[in-house]
Amino acid sequence: MENVQSPQHTIVMKFGGTSVGSYESMKSAVQLIVDTKQRYPNLVVVTSAISGATNRLIQSAVDAANGDIATAEKTVHELTERHHKLIDKFVDDPNQWLELKMQINRLLNDFSGLCNAIRILGELSPRALDAVSSLGERLAVRVLSAAVNAAGCPSTYVESSQLIITDEVFQNALPNMARTEARCKKVLVPILGAGKVPIVTGFMGATEAGAITTLGRGGSDYSASIVAVGLGADEVWIWTDVTGVMTTDPRIIPEARTIPILSFNEVSEMAFYGAKVLHPRSIRPCVENGIRMRICNTFHPELVGTILVNDVDPADEGKIKAVTSSNDYQLVTVSGSSMDGVMEISSKIFAGFSQNGITIPMVIESSSEQSFCIPVPVKEVGKVRGVLETALESEIRRGDIQSIEVSDPVDILTVISSGLKKNPTAIAKVFAILVENGIRLRAMSYGASDVSLNLIVNSQDTKKAIRAIHKQIS
Numbered sequence: 001m002e003n004v005q006s007p008q009h010t011i012v013m014k015f016g017g018t019s020v021g022s023y024e025s026m027k028s029a030v031q032l033i034v035d036t037k038q039r040y041p042n043l044v045v046v047t048s049a050i051s052g053a054t055n056r057l058i059q060s061a062v063d064a065a066n067g068d069i070a071t072a073e074k075t076v077h078e079l080t081e082r083h084h085k086l087i088d089k090f091v092d093d094p095n096q097w098l099e100l101k102m103q104i105n106r107l108l109n110d111f112s113g114l115c116n117a118i119r120i121l122g123e124l125s126p127r128a129l130d131a132v133s134s135l136g137e138r139l140a141v142r143v144l145s146a147a148v149n150a151a152g153c154p155s156t157y158v159e160s161s162q163l164i165i166t167d168e169v170f171q172n173a174l175p176n177m178a179r180t181e182a183r184c185k186k187v188l189v190p191i192l193g194a195g196k197v198p199i200v201t202g203f204m205g206a207t208e209a210g211a212i213t214t215l216g217r218g219g220s221d222y223s224a225s226i227v228a229v230g231l232g233a234d235e236v237w238i239w240t241d242v243t244g245v246m247t248t249d250p251r252i253i254p255e256a257r258t259i260p261i262l263s264f265n266e267v268s269e270m271a272f273y274g275a276k277v278l279h280p281r282s283i284r285p286c287v288e289n290g291i292r293m294r295i296c297n298t299f300h301p302e303l304v305g306t307i308l309v310n311d312v313d314p315a316d317e318g319k320i321k322a323v324t325s326s327n328d329y330q331l332v333t334v335s336g337s338s339m340d341g342v343m344e345i346s347s348k349i350f351a352g353f354s355q356n357g358i359t360i361p362m363v364i365e366s367s368s369e370q371s372f373c374i375p376v377p378v379k380e381v382g383k384v385r386g387v388l389e390t391a392l393e394s395e396i397r398r399g400d401i402q403s404i405e406v407s408d409p410v411d412i413l414t415v416i417s418s419g420l421k422k423n424p425t426a427i428a429k430v431f432a433i434l435v436e437n438g439i440r441l442r443a444m445s446y447g448a449s450d451v452s453l454n455l456i457v458n459s460q461d462t463k464k465a466i467r468a469i470h471k472q473i474s
Contacts, residue, residue: 007192010042010233014202014224018241019298020140021051023089026147028298030090032239033197034153042192044227045199046160047144048220049136050086053079054203057111061132064115065124072115076108083139090147100146104139111135126170130204130214137201137220145199155197162187164205164226166213173205173213175226177285180205184230200227218279225285225293235292238278243297244306245270247322248470252463256470258305259321263312266416269452270324283308312451317419320426323469325462326361326412328378331442334388335371336401345395346372352391358384361412362445362454373443375456381406409459410442415469418451427453429472437468 013036020026037043056079060072083104091097114131118124138159145157163183166173191198202220205213215222221238228236243258245267250256262270264287268280278295286293287310296305334345346363353360358380365372376384388404395401417426427446430453434441439461445454457465 007042007189007231009040010044010192010228010231011036011040011235011237012044012046012224012228012231012233013237013239014046014221015048015144015298016220016238016240017048017051017053019239020047020144023086025298026086026090026144028301029144029239030147030151032298032301033148033155034151037153037197041195043197044188044192044231044233045144045148045155045197046202046220046224046227047137047140047199048202049140050082053082053136053139054133057132057135058129060111060115061118061124061129064118065122067119067122069115069119072112076112079136079139080104080108083143086143087146090143090150092150096146096149100142103142107135107139127211130170131212134201134204134212134214137203141199141201148197148199153197154195155199156191158187158191158198158200160201160204160223160227161206161210161212163200163230164215164223166205166207166215168207168211168213170211170213172216173207175205175215177226177229179208180226181230184227188227188231216281218282221278221282222285225282225291228291229285229289232289233291235294236286238293238295239298240295241298242295243300243303244295245322247473248324248466252325252466253470258303260304261307261309261313262321263418263451264308264310265449266312266321266418266451267306267308269414269449270322270416278308312418314419318417318423318426319474320415320417320429320469320472322416322473323466324414324416325466326414327459327462329375329410329412329456330378330381331373331407331410331456332376332381332384332388333371333373333403333405333407334392334401335403335405336395336399337370345392345401348391349388352387353384356383356387358387360384362448364443364445364456375410375412375443378409407442410456411459411462413455413457413462413465413469415453415455416451417453420446420453421450430455430469433468433472434465437464439465439468 015029019029033045056075060075063071087100141157145155148155165176165179188198202223203214224236245259245262246256248256264283271279293308294305360374363374392401415430443456
């Protein structure tokens with residue numbers, strides 16, 4: 001079985017939580033699966049948990065570790081009710097109906113027992129948290145597969161712990177692609193050969209020993225990419241509740257529209273700086289293997305959405321494509337007239353950040369090397385300041401560093417425009433817009449990426465800046 005060949009013209013479709021979270025949304029997802037199967041016989045589906053389930057499961061485990069089992073009991077009741085209602089809507093055969101409900105009940109009873117064990121131990125290990133947080137997908141995959149079967153399209157569910165073999169970094173596991181590819185072919189190819197649609201759990205994998213792991217942020221999208229690579233698929237379609245990637249947040253600009261084509265680099269920058277799009281890690285397997293991705297709307301399948309490609313069309317270089325915002329930061333500025341050992345100081349600071357689990361999006365240094373600033377999430381400012389004061393204790397004592405200042409709230413705006421290094425006109429245009437609208441630029445970062453310009457502005461100016469910049473998108 002290790003030499004099983006991948007079928008040709010395979011499509012992987014992934015459905016997010018809002019696409020399977022209610023009867024109407026799951027009904028739309030089922031119809032999409034049935035219709036797509038008719039056009040693409042080799043179809044694999046990856047599903048998230050129903051909307052809200054994962055957060056409820058995690059909170060139940062956290063509360064159990066603190067001695068409170070009530071949240072888990074309430075979660076068992078809520079998830080039983082939600083999944084049973086979906087079964088009632090989709091499954092008519094009484095034997096299948098009963099068996100499916102019994103499976104749901106068994107899984108939730110296991111969850112209840114695990115939460116009780118966590119409560120007794122008073123500790124929630126990463127391994128236990130993975131077992132808890134992956135349960136939502138294990139519930140949803142059974143219901144979605146049954147609904148597809150009931151619609152006359154043969155299907156079988158597959159828990160991706162059978163497919164995706166990972167390391168033992170619980171909560172943020174990485175796949176062993178060689179082992180995973182072998183497993184995908186061994187398990188999924190026979191199902192496809194039998195004319196069925198494998199419906200696979202997103203978000204989760206397993207170690208070689210069989211312990212469940214999860215794949216971190218964007219885990220279900222990541223699962224779809226991993227499975228696509230494992231099968232040598234042609235495309236991955238991500239079905240969600242928005243029509244592709246938007247030019248900006250439509251809650252701020254109602255006229256925001258779908259961007260038809262984006263490069264992987266562009267969408268990665270947008271994801272990092274606040275846009276509701278795919279996490280960069282979930283894109284990478286497809287980038288590296290030449291697999292095309294598409295982001296589509298479950299509720300408007302007739303719309304193309306956004307297609308992700310490797311390279312930007314040269315005709316698009318220098319054009320502003322999108323503007324996003326990442327909110328709730330403060331600028332922490334370290335200054336000193338004698339701060340000439342910048343590399344040594346930076347080394348101390350980043351060592352302190354690493355030891356304390358602090359991640360920062362960028363560092364902006366003055367040309368005189370007399371100061372630098374970092375945008376820090378508001379909730380971590382106190383922690384960051386403490387790390388800086390500890391790491392730079394000797395420099396502060398000698399007077400090499402005179403101040404550590406914290407600004408008022410700021411936001412990071414990211415302007416997406418490919419080819420900035422060759423076509424800097426977009427940068428000049430953005431600066432002119434900010435001046436025209438009386439918006440103070442607190443700091444900027446440019447050069448690390450050829451597709452984005454990062455601007456830091458006062459939070460009260462964010463919406464005004466986004467509106468002004470968005471007007472420049474053609």
